[in-house]
Amino acid sequence: MSENLKADLIAKAREEGFAAVGITRPDAVPEIAQRLAAFVARGWHGDMAWMAERMAWRGDPSALWPAARSVIMLAEPYTPQEDPMAVVGMPERGAISVYARNRDYHDIVKKRLKRVGRWLIERAGPDTTRAANSGNSPAGLTAEPPRIKVFVDTAPVMEKPLAAAAGLGWQGKHTNLLSRELGNWFFLGAIFTTLDLAPDVPGEDHCGTCTACLDACPTNAFPAPGQLDARRCISYLTIEHKGPVDEALRPHLGNRIYGCDDCLAACPWNKFAREAQEARYAARDDLAAPRLAELAGLDDATFRTRFSGSPIKRIGRGRFLRNVAYAIGNSGEKSLAEAVRPLACDPDEVLSDAARWALSRLSK
Numbered sequence: 001m002s003e004n005l006k007a008d009l010i011a012k013a014r015e016e017g018f019a020a021v022g023i024t025r026p027d028a029v030p031e032i033a034q035r036l037a038a039f040v041a042r043g044w045h046g047d048m049a050w051m052a053e054r055m056a057w058r059g060d061p062s063a064l065w066p067a068a069r070s071v072i073m074l075a076e077p078y079t080p081q082e083d084p085m086a087v088v089g090m091p092e093r094g095a096i097s098v099y100a101r102n103r104d105y106h107d108i109v110k111k112r113l114k115r116v117g118r119w120l121i122e123r124a125g126p127d128t129t130r131a132a133n134s135g136n137s138p139a140g141l142t143a144e145p146p147r148i149k150v151f152v153d154t155a156p157v158m159e160k161p162l163a164a165a166a167g168l169g170w171q172g173k174h175t176n177l178l179s180r181e182l183g184n185w186f187f188l189g190a191i192f193t194t195l196d197l198a199p200d201v202p203g204e205d206h207c208g209t210c211t212a213c214l215d216a217c218p219t220n221a222f223p224a225p226g227q228l229d230a231r232r233c234i235s236y237l238t239i240e241h242k243g244p245v246d247e248a249l250r251p252h253l254g255n256r257i258y259g260c261d262d263c264l265a266a267c268p269w270n271k272f273a274r275e276a277q278e279a280r281y282a283a284r285d286d287l288a289a290p291r292l293a294e295l296a297g298l299d300d301a302t303f304r305t306r307f308s309g310s311p312i313k314r315i316g317r318g319r320f321l322r323n324v325a326y327a328i329g330n331s332g333e334k335s336l337a338e339a340v341r342p343l344a345c346d347p348d349e350v351l352s353d354a355a356r357w358a359l360s361r362l363s364k
């Protein structure tokens with residue numbers, strides 16, 4: 001890849017709103033397959049059965065798409081303008097994690113990745129190197145157009161270790177990717193390509209002796225630094241886990257009703273965080289600190305309207321109101337009992353159980 005093409009790629013990605021771009025090889029982190037296997041063998045993925053499926057692809061990007069020769073990793077900041085933890089101290093309000101206070105990032109990032117990818121194909125032109133190497137002659141006559149595939153979050157791709165290998169930063173003790181320039185409030189996206197691009201130098205770990213994220217976790221979800229038992233993580237419990245939450249863990253949810261940011265917010269590198277350029281990540285007024293009493297009254301139709309375009313819509317009314325009921329149970333506000341009482345007869349059994357639990361907590 002010519003240095004010009006790389007510089008132009010970085011410029012194009014920045015123009016699209018990405019704050020960092022790095023390149024790695026699909027086989028740059030051979031140890032991820034074994035680490036993923038250990039994670040799943042310990043049962044740390046809980047009921048995210050999709051993590052145990054297609055492990056051969058998730059653990060080995062070269063198996064996912066054998067034609068890929070390079071992986072471009074990109075970071076998109078969603079840094080909060082407000083103190084992300086302020087709402088956690090308001091018992092009558094629900095705390096929604098920063099990334100979900102407005103539009104769903106999946107759609108936004110994917111569109112940007114596609115624009116960068118299409119630009120790259122056009123800018124790079126036919127892949128004459130491959131044609132020359134393939135034995136067809138003369139080189140150029142059989143040149144193939146380069147190809148790309150874009151991924152954000154939902155594909156069987158381990159984005160964090162690839163981003164670290166591409167030099168975007170390092171996986172912190174909270175397991176997320178962070179960097180000295182961006183802190184940790186950013187999403188990741190990937191462009192796999194058949195183009196042979198010069199890889200960047202992997203990121204170096206700068207956690208040092210810090211343990212702020214581990215100490216901040218309300219549920220002790222880290223069995224060791226850099227390793228997460230998802231079954232204890234509030235993000236997993238409020239978003240991914242479908243059934244009732246273990247009674248012993250419910251009090252630790254506090255008023256967190258969708259995701260959790262405690263470990264991210266604790267990281268001292270956030271003092272260097274870059275502002276989010278995308279206005280659609282800025283907290284919506286009605287999602288910054290919504291009243292639990294009002295949320296408990298949502299029926300299916302009002303839930304769908306309220307969360308149209310938001311990632312929260314994906315979990316559906318039942319699971320969301322289950323979380324609201326746990327938060328009401330943790331609020332200590334007896335006046336909230338009236339709001340949760342009708343839910344104790346809801347046909348959704350997980351929700352009605354959560355509501356009864358809340359009522360019994362408030363009656364003590």
Ligand code: B12
Nearest residue numbers: 039097153157158159161175176177187188235236259260
């Ligand atoms: C599954 C998943 C979850 C699960 C599990 C999280 C986890 N840490 O695995 C749950 C639902 C809990 C979750 C929560 C969150 N998630 Co999530 N999640 C994912 C997803 C889909 C896959 C992650 C994965 O592969 N996990 C499997 C484990 C095995 O991988 P790992 O964390 O990298 O584990 C490493 C360590 O265990 C380490 N390790 C293991 N043993 C050893 C031994 C040694 C010696 C060493 C050094 C290391 C080591 O190596 C492993 C491999 O790198 C990715 C998107 C994607 N496709 O990659 C988003 C992703 C990681 N999530 C993201 C976000 C934003 C979140 C939340 C902040 C959302 C929120 N506010 O609620 C929280 C953060 C919780 C946390 N502390 O991790 C972002 C993170 C962006 C970033 N800057 O890193 C991602 C990348 C989505 C995206 N495209 O932006 N998530």
Ligand code: SF4
Nearest residue numbers: 217233234260262263
């Ligand atoms: S997201 Fe919350 S519960 Fe999960 S590891 Fe971080 S601090 Fe712990």
Ligand code: SF4
Nearest residue numbers: 172173207210213267
């Ligand atoms: S809080 Fe400290 S230990 Fe955790 S990721 Fe940030 S620097 Fe690393």
